[in-house]
Amino acid sequence: xxxxxxxxxxxxxxxxxxxxxxxxxxxxxxxxxxxxxxxxxxxxxxxxxxxxxxxxxxxxxxxxxxxxxxxxxxxxxxxxxxxxxxxxxxxxxxxxxxxxxxxxxxxxxxxxxxxx
Numbered sequence: 001x002x003x004x005x006x007x008x009x010x011x012x013x014x015x016x017x018x019x020x021x022x023x024x025x026x027x028x029x030x031x032x033x034x035x036x037x038x039x040x041x042x043x044x045x046x047x048x049x050x051x052x053x054x055x056x057x058x059x060x061x062x063x064x065x066x067x068x069x070x071x072x073x074x075x076x077x078x079x080x081x082x083x084x085x086x087x088x089x090x091x092x093x094x095x096x097x098x099x100x101x102x103x104x105x106x107x108x109x110x111x112x113x114x115x116x
Contacts, residue, residue, distance in 0.1 A: 021046050021095070041061055044095075055072070055099065056073070057092070060089075071084070071098070
């Protein structure tokens, strides 16, 4: 993919799973320019039993005190609402619990239609 700066990033699939997620890591980047490169991130995704990717997580590789991950998924059981949340990379091992809690919270706001 082409970064905004014109730099090109390529990814390689990491061996095994990270917290149940397929992982892709960038290759060919300059470790000394990580602070400037806003597109230097690891990508993670979850494939369900039907082979559908229903979670996508991108975590920055910038050398920061607080590194953020963006987690995108479809609200279950509705599947017609896409949710994006952010959390610290240290919470990545708990991505399933975080998603479940967000699902429950959002669905708690739903109401039944009023019959006219």
